[in-house]
Amino acid sequence: MPELAVRKLLHRAGYRFRLHRNDLPGKPDIVLPRYRIAIFVHGCFWHGHEGCREGRKPKSNLAYWNRKLERNKERDRRNIQQLETQGWHPVVVWECELQHGDALVRRLGAEIKASDGNG
Numbered sequence: 001m002p003e004l005a006v007r008k009l010l011h012r013a014g015y016r017f018r019l020h021r022n023d024l025p026g027k028p029d030i031v032l033p034r035y036r037i038a039i040f041v042h043g044c045f046w047h048g049h050e051g052c053r054e055g056r057k058p059k060s061n062l063a064y065w066n067r068k069l070e071r072n073k074e075r076d077r078r079n080i081q082q083l084e085t086q087g088w089h090p091v092v093v094w095e096c097e098l099q100h101g102d103a104l105v106r107r108l109g110a111e112i113k114a115s116d117g118n119g
Contacts, residue, residue: 002095003029003041009105015112024088026079035115038083039091039108040076048073049094089115 007030010017018031021038028038042049048069049055057065076092083090091111097104 002043002093002098005098005101006030006039006041006093006104009101010108013105013109015108025082025086026076028083028090032112035089035112036087037089037091037112037115039093040079041093041095042076043095046072047076047092047094049096052094052096054096 007017007019010030010032015032016034017039018033020027020029021031024031024038026038026040029041030039031037032039044052044054045056046069047055048057057069080090080092089111091108093104093108097107
């Protein structure tokens, strides 16, 4: 489960977080309240990760999949915009990034430092 892998990486790096805050737009997968960071762990296929091998659309029933995946991407954009408006720093972690755990931890650490104002 990709979300669990991200949680383990963050916990091992010493960060503490909350899960699925349903009072925030999009009900982020992981929330670091201290830093006002909301993390979404997106599956490359379901959220249309551009340029990713796993994000390719199926070749059959294209009209259905185009509508479905576009709605997902639009909802993601709307949730991110609402979070930013509320003063949160949304971060998207793509499922394919989990293959490079060290790089992902460095990226998340940089996002946290930048959000903390001490970066």
